[in-house]
Amino acid sequence: MPDESPTRGDLAVEGLLFDLDDVLVPVHTVLQWQWAWRPNGPRLPPAHAQAVLKRALRAWDRRRWTGLTGRAPPVTPDDQRAHLASLLDGLAGRPLSRDESEAVVARFQHPSGPIESFPEVKPRLEGWIRAGLRVGIVTPWxxxxxxRILRRAELDDRWLLLTADEAPTAYLPAPTAYRHAVERLGTPRRKTVYVGDLFWSDVHAAARAGLRSILLDRRDLWPHVADDRIRSLDSLDEVLRRAPTAEARSAATGPESSDRADDLPR
Incomplete structure (x- = not known):
């Protein structure tokens, strides 16, 4: 890839915050689940597994959002494990025994198998840093x-600003989590942009915390989102050079307020 590093003035931002999984590093993939289930698991049919992963991600997006907006208890690490166990049942096509499910989920949460990558991520991150932008990573892991995920992907783990080891009030997608991350990044909130892959509980959650947010929709889960949506980090600079839309400037009120049914998490 040729050096197309922007300048800080070009982008009118000072800081970039990124979600980790499926934004910077592929995590919810057929390969990773297949590795976690070995040696006893069946071979996962790719088309079926991809469909299960997409449904599960949208369901997790809804669960996190309802917890954020008070219609359900806020999510916890235990909820994330339960979500992964449910996803695994979907991949299996049947409920698994508790022992088998817990063993596979534990392996998935401690990856040491083959690692995949998004080829544009490392050069783009390095280009933004050369341009004088501050870069940080947040994750509920x-x-x-x-x-472990970052090192295996050959990315700098010093960019980590917020993880599940924080206090419950700072567990993503709580507004305090994004605010803590911005404080640690050291950039003004109005000049900090967040990039996530879940429409409601990443992008709109960050908007409620006062950040401009960009949807990185690698899986094409939300094709009807017209504004501030990209399919690759290669397109981020172009979006950052544009003024935020009215929709991007306003915080979300919830899925039920959308007039685009296809955008709602299911």
Missing amino acids: PLETAR
């Missing part, structure tokens, strides 16, 4: 898991 525990610190050691996040470090």
